[in-house]
Amino acid sequence: MTRDEALFEFLLRLGDNTVVLSHRVSEWIGHSPVLEEDIALANTALDLIGQTRFWLGLAGEVEGKGRTADNLAYLRDAWDYRNLLLVERPNGDFGKTMMRQFLFDAWQSLMLGKLLTSSDPRVAEIAAKASKEVAYHLERSADTIVGLGDGTEDSHNRMQAALDDLWDYTGEMFISDEVDEVLSTAGIAPNAASLKEEWEELVGRILKDATLTIPDSSYAHKGGKSGVHTEHLGFILADMQFLQRAYPGASW
Amino acid sequence: MVNTLPSFDTVWEWLDAVPDPEIPVISLVDLGIIRGVAFEGDKLIVNVTPTYSGCPATSIINLDIETALRAKGIKQLELKRQLSPPWTTDWLSQKGRNALEEYGIAPPQPAGGPSKCPQCGDNNLSRISQFGSTPCKAQWRCDDCLEPFDYFKCI
Missing domain, CATH: 3.30.300.130 (Fe-S cluster assembly (FSCA))
Incomplete structure (x- = not known):
């Protein structure tokens, strides 16, 4: 695997995480429990779609076959997507959506922090831009986790159920493969496994404040990073890609 | 020419x-x-x-x-x-900060929240939401005049 091949894969992973999560979060628009949360979710989705444009735009540039961010987002099928399984999990209730967001935000903030010093300046400058937004996402999702976890009996139980359901999807973040080896050797990106300890420390601290119990399980559902997805991704893409599939090249 | x-x-x-x-x-x-x-x-x-x-x-x-x-x-x-x-x-100019405040949007502060209500000038404030009507704003409320207002987030 050449360095550019590895970088292309890695950029797809970053951009596919943000585009799939953005789509999931945007499903809340018009359905949130209160107006302020509706706006907050919409803004989070907007930041993520903006980051997607940068990551997939750079992926297309690195690939060198003339594919744009739009081509990559709208014209690849599920098996060519490289996002974590976590971000394609269904929204569930508001608490579960925020738990998924928190687990991802914590990881993304650490990943972007490492990418700030990437030996590839194109990666470093996107990370610098995105990390400011993600710090804000993490502040909000962590506050919400603590508020709802250490809240009423009902909200606590819902947050614990969300954590129990999503926990086994977090292990995939830290599974390294050849892409990670090539890029970490080149100083472009950290090895996936190297983020685990810091993530556990950060997440553990917030979940403790939230009075939630981390499930006693080290099982990891995996496959997303190499294109093996759950049944949910196909439905997301069917919704997201319909227009470009039905009317190729449509623009306005 | x-x-x-x-x-x-x-x-x-x-x-x-x-x-x-x-x-x-x-x-x-x-x-x-x-x-x-x-x-x-x-x-x-x-x-x-x-x-x-x-x-x-x-x-x-x-x-x-x-x-x-x-x-x-x-x-x-x-x-x-x-x-x-x-x-x-x-990078917001001082002219811009003044214009924002006059318009009713509290300008960004390094402390992370608005310094005073852009309507009445009181500093008894609470945050309603970390986000607002555009990506660059958050929603706050003045607990004195009770008016909600936009705060330009500090990033």
């Missing part, structure tokens, strides 16, 4: 007359998103940085810049997206 190129000061003045499409009381220059102006031969190059990655106003801003500069007779123009260094609210 001899075509003379405008001075950089003149170009900056022109750009300072282009309002932000979402907060029209401040200009694009006040907002701090115009990062540089240069000529390559006869071609005017303007570097623009986005406020937030997904800010939906980005394409309108580029269109507004182009429309304004073309109206001033600029024939050759290129707008370049500049990501680095990332935009920060430190």
Whole structure:
């Protein structure tokens, strides 16, 4: 695997995480429990779609076959997507959506922090831009986790159920493969496994404040990073890609 | 007829007359998103940085810049997206901060929250939401006059 091949894969992973999560979060628009949360979710989705444009735009540039961010987002099928399984999990209730967001935000903030010093300046400058937004996402999702976890009996139980359901999807973040080896050797990106300890420390601290119990399980559902997805991704893409599939090249 | 190129000061003045499409009381220059102006031969190059990655106003801003500069007779123009260094609210001009406050939007503060209510000036404030009507704003409320207001987030 050449360095550019590895970088292309890695950029797809970053951009596919943000585009799939953005789509999931945007499903809340018009359905949130209160107006302020509706706006907050919409803004989070907007930041993520903006980051997607940068990551997939750079992926297309690195690939060198003339594919744009739009081509990559709208014209690849599920098996060519490289996002974590976590971000394609269904929204569930508001608490579960925020738990998924928190687990991802914590990881993304650490990943972007490492990418700030990437030996590839194109990666470093996107990370610098995105990390400011993600710090804000993490502040909000962590506050919400603590508020709802250490809240009423009902909200606590819902947050614990969300954590129990999503926990086994977090292990995939830290599974390294050849892409990670090539890029970490080149100083472009950290090895996936190297983020685990810091993530556990950060997440553990917030979940403790939230009075939630981390499930006693080290099982990891995996496959997303190499294109093996759950049944949910196909439905997301069917919704997201319909227009470009039905009317190729449509623009306005 | 001899075509003379405008001075950089003149170009900056022109750009300072282009309002932000979402907060029209401040200009694009006040907002701090115009990062540089240069000529390559006869071609005017303007570097623009986005406020937030997904800010939906980005394409309108580029269109507004182009429309304004073309109206001033600029024939050759290129707008370049500049990501680095990332935009920060430190780049908001003092003129812009004053205009925001007068308009009813509390300007960003390093402490992370507004210093006073832009309506009545009281400092008994509470946060309603970390996000607001645009990516760059949050919602706050004055506990004295009870008016909700926008706060320009500090990043």
